[in-house]
Amino acid sequence: MRRPFARSWTGALATAAVAAALPLASPASAVADSVVIGGSPVRIAESPWVVALASRDRFGGTRSGQFCGAVVVGPTTVLTAAHCVSEGVLGVPLSRVSDLKVIVGRGDLGTAEGKEIPVREARVNPEYDAETNSGDFAALTLAEPLPQSYVIGMAGSGDTAYTAGTEATVYGWGDTTGSGSYARTLHAAPVRVLPDTVCERAYPGSADGTYSATTMLCAGELDGRRDACQGDSGGPLVAEGRLIGLVSWGSGCGRPGRPGVYTRISDVVRVLGDSA
Template sequence: MRTSPRRRTTALWGGLALLSIALPLATSPAPAVAHPARPGDSAGESVVGGSPTLSAVHPFVVALASKERFGADRSGQFCGGAVVAPGAVVTAAHCFSHDVLGGTWRELDDLKVVAGRTDLGTDAGQEVGIKDVWVDPAYDARTNANDLAVIQLDQDLPGHPAIPVAGPSDTAAFQEGTSATVYGWGDTSGRGSYSSQLRSAQVTVMPDESCAHAYPGSVAGTYLAPSMLCAGTSAGGHDACQGDSGGPLVAQGRLIGLVSWGTGCGDAGHPGVYTRVSAVADDIARFQ
């Protein structure tokens, strides 16, 4: 399985690294935990299935970072997240696991949410501290079900508009065949080519039946439609990867998923699996 934030056994193509179950994709030499989105190649170059984009255009996309744990390169980024309220960010629960952080989040003095920083090699934007973290008590590290955490910031993020969260009634946003976009700084090749530049990739929401067939149950995880959705392309090549974990999947202007897990990065027959945000919309609403 992906061993860094995106707990995926691989990462997001096209400059995004997504997680495969349980681990956020780490973007530095630090131990990877879950498969987060995969970072990509150097800024400005396109990668398989994705391309560079700007934080100013997508201000709700943020990075989770700790130089102490993951090294100074790329601002210490290891997972992604999405702003859902001025003082709240959603991400994957596995990004806060002991495997990823080497302890509890409170033990990392420099753990930050980084907003408004397109290029992680710069000091642009804001670094905001964390006041508290709520991890869904239903999160199951074995299956990757309910892979959700809500970060409460120690100060609001003015100028970083929250993205609307898809609820159960917003069916058009997450029905099969819907075009969606995933964002992240993760591995762009599945071979540890992490990107310093924010990237995005176009994917399509896949039928639950296809996802269940791809992930019937293994050490990587089990596809459970009530709390998961998957997205990719039938031919592969567009996906999240390590380091993209917790990053947003957006369709029709709404947050529909969070990079969670998967097998490989962009592999045909193995789409990326995401936390189904509509299933946990009421939990998120408590922090908005």
Template sequence: MRFPFRAVIAAAVALLPAAAVPLAGPATPAAANGVIIGGTPTSTDQEPWVVALSSRSRFGAARSGQFCGGVAVGPRTVVTAAHCFGREALGVSDWRQLSDLRVIEGRTDLTGEAGEELRLSDVWVNPGFDASTNAGDVAVITLDQALPSGAAIGMAQPSDTALYQDGTQAEVYGWGDTTGRGDYADSLRAAPVTVFADTTCEKAYPGSSDGTYVRATMMCAGAPAGGHDACQGDSGGPLVVAGRLVGLVSWGSGCAQAAYPGVYTRVSAVAALVAQHM
């Protein structure tokens, strides 16, 4: 998983092994596993559908308490990773126990106060999420008020097979670790990555304690030579192709390694599930 590690340490919870991390946020101010490596600055003005999940009580006040990413797919609907709502990330068994849990929209720089911090009215965590393989890693957040007009991005559907072809160029977004050494970004970043064939992903992740690549609900992307990837603190954030949401940052071994591309929840495989909870 790709969570922020600083917050987890501050909260005195056990961390996942460094080799296989859920991509959530930073050590002091963040809390889940994954950050953008090899990226460049962007903004929520350009990508208004990129949002941050935060809890200052859990992850500290720095960087607005960000610990995972999320993606607005409807006026009141945000999708993210299921593991962002697990006990390991939140430290509690029920998200309602974190009274300051929020979705932050419109805040490019997490040290600032732009945008809005929105309350959650409901969360659906995929009951089919398999923590041993990381398959089905998706959750749906319903907000208690609407996002600004035009903030949502369209989800890839089962018919959008061209978006998943080997060699397709994509962009991944997040506030996560930019070096793989716990250097979390204050401002939103984007990195170019290449979609890999399922056979390549299966070769990289045939099955271990880290997880197992399951093509039915996963995809993977990275750079053939390494250097571009999501990382700690990016979990639940978007992978986008041609203006469509194709993946959600989920897991991987290390960050930006040539032999181990980032693994994402395949949005086209879960779009119907998400739609049921919009």
């Protein structure tokens, strides 16, 4: 699926850029990262907190320039994957991307519905480790506020939504087949939260990454089939009406024994709280 590096919470867009490598994506490709395998189209009005991260300068006008997913957690705050704003994905330092935007209310990327809001500032998790993929998130500040109805709550430590077996949903505009069939419309796929031991066995430490239960969450199906894929990175994993994960990394898409790995939102809450 996806892969990441980071810098500090301080500064504006110029200080957020970091070099990164993304296994299944090349800089400035049609879509930089992971769509939903085994999913189906959904209406954006039913999940307005799902937004697209876009740059036409870097990724062209097709599909509105979308290259990663993101999620609204405050009127002016959006979360995405840290590796989405890296030089490895963007092809240039973030300071050279003049048109980074968040697209809200646009389920079909081939239309002009909804709104495109410029990103005023991007802060990469200072604890982000590109080698292990730990702490893969960045907080984006929007140039103008969104209605409160666009905001989804974040699940903190101890929330029952993290319990293994819990039904969850992953959203995105990424590859729907694992072979480069990118969706123009928002898709969602039902998955289950899996025991940490499943991902610890699948990803004990390799070029793909190293699974850590404190900063990561494992979700999917034991036999594969349903998963996030290229183009979905940074998008939300939702359970019991709360945000529990961000699409981060994995090995392939929907492969048996290789479930998707997500940034654990309880760790995001901890870091954001510490930085407040």
